[in-house]
Amino acid sequence: MTKPILYTCARSRGLRATWAAEEAGVDIDLRVLPFPPRHMAPDYLQENPLGTVPLLIDQLGDEMGPYESRMTESCAIAHYLCSRGGPSDFIVLPGERDYAEYLDFTYHADATITFPQTVFMRFAIFEKDKGLEEAGHAYAKWFHKRLVKVEQRLEGREYLCADRFTVADICVGYALILAQNVGLDEGVPDSLKAYRERLTARPAYKRAFEREETQRKALETSN
Known part of the structure; x- marks a missing residue:
């Protein structure tokens, strides 16, 4: 079986995928691109016409022959990598307690939490000169208000689901890491900062971060 290829940019949402691979022990061919890849690595558009990261390409096969899978959603890739070799403690299976919550928080991470962060970054950081900074800060407030669901869930819990570390923690945890990196940490509750510290202390996270940074x-x- 060939290695899955993961295209990403360091510290982007693709860190969820790199981190998941390290946790699950999946040997990936990591290819870090300059940011933004659609402009800095135009050849990448041949692999992903969206020009976004991450992109996972996996060469597989079954009784019908070889085939290729392609994925562009970071939370889905993290789940895939942690279940690629079969069931693991990093995912919650149907029939297990917290299966519904596992799905909910895994999707909640990007759809509800990371989304306003990316709008903030675009308007208040990357395109600040276009006069939309105020809109960016409005989305920052949206982000902070949306943290209440995670905050309440973690009351009396170390991790989000099934009394163990799972992909849901990777997906939600990345949003908290991003908040720290882009100037949104002031509105993050102390309990979630402590949760983030627990997550980023994991050896697999440290390996993933260092691998991307290298x-x-x-x-x-080289440039």
Whole structure:
């Protein structure tokens, strides 16, 4: 079986996928691109016409022959990598307690939490000169208000689901990591900052982060 190929940019949502691979022990071919890839690595558009990261390409096969799977959603990729070799403790299965909550928080991470962060980044950071900074800060407030669901869920819990670390923690945890990186940490509750510290102390997270950073620095040196 060939290695899955993961295209990403360091510290982007693709970190969810790199982190999941490290947790699950999946050997991936990691390819870190310069940001933004649609402009800095135009050839990448041949692989992903959207020009977004992450992109996972996996060469597989069954009784009908070889085939290729392609995925572009970071939370789905994280779930896929942690279940690629079969059931694991990193996912919650149908019939298990918290299966519904596992699905809910895994999807909630991007659809409800990371979404306003990306709008904030676009209007208040990347395109600040276009006069839409105020709109960006409005989305920052939206992000902070949407943290209440995670905050309440973690009252009396170390992790979100099934009394163990799962992909839901990877997906939600990345949004909290991103908040710290882009200047949105002031509105993050202390309990969620403590949760983030627990997650980023995991050896697999540290390996994933360092792996991406090593490739990012190599790219900058070569350019």
